[in-house]
Amino acid sequence: MKKRTLGPCVTFFPQPTTIISSVSQDGQTNLMTASWAGIVSKTPPTMAVSLNRGRKTYENILHSGEFVINMIPASLAVEADYCGVRSGRDENKLANASLTLEPAAKLAVPLLAESPLNVECRLLREIELGEYRLLLGEIVEIHAIESAFSANGEIDTRAFDPLVYLGGIRQYWNLGEKCADAYQDGLRLADKK
């Protein structure tokens, strides 16, 4: 495969599109788009998100010790982009994007009601990375949209329709088709025992 070197940069994809909800010292909820977010441990269930130390969201999380990572569906691409280009220091993003909130189960920080998958996190640890802070959050609850579940409890991915971010190229795409079953189809290549 012939390749071109890009140098040290942040071109890597796919990334999730998430909106983080957080609450300020004066009780205002803020929304911020973050694609540098993901699950980093199963035991204990942990999510990491990397925030520039100048973000209003970072200030809010340091103060409250809590945040919610809301998965964003493709239908909210424009709203997500908006929450990633303006700061809650200057604008009420919730009102301008016509997004709404609902109470979390374990935290004071609310969930984004329009998100089909919300992860409630308690701040565990912070790791300094130059201008950025990698925040590790203990997952204390997850909410998944009811309509995604069949009668026997199986999840239909299409109900989530996650918005995929292409970091470096700065584009949003949707998920596309399923290619294989994880932890299963790869076994066809394993040594037969």
Ligand SMILES: Cc1cc2nc3c(=O)[nH]c(=O)nc-3n(C[C@H](O)[C@H](O)[C@H](O)COP(=O)(O)O)c2cc1C
């Ligand atoms: C698609 C997208 C992904 C982003 N991901 C991150 C991220 O992971 N970390 C970060 O610090 N900023 C990220 N940003 C930038 C912030 O969302 C942006 O600076 C925002 O205005 C900060 O809001 P706040 O000051 O209200 O917290 C992203 C922006 C976009 C459009």
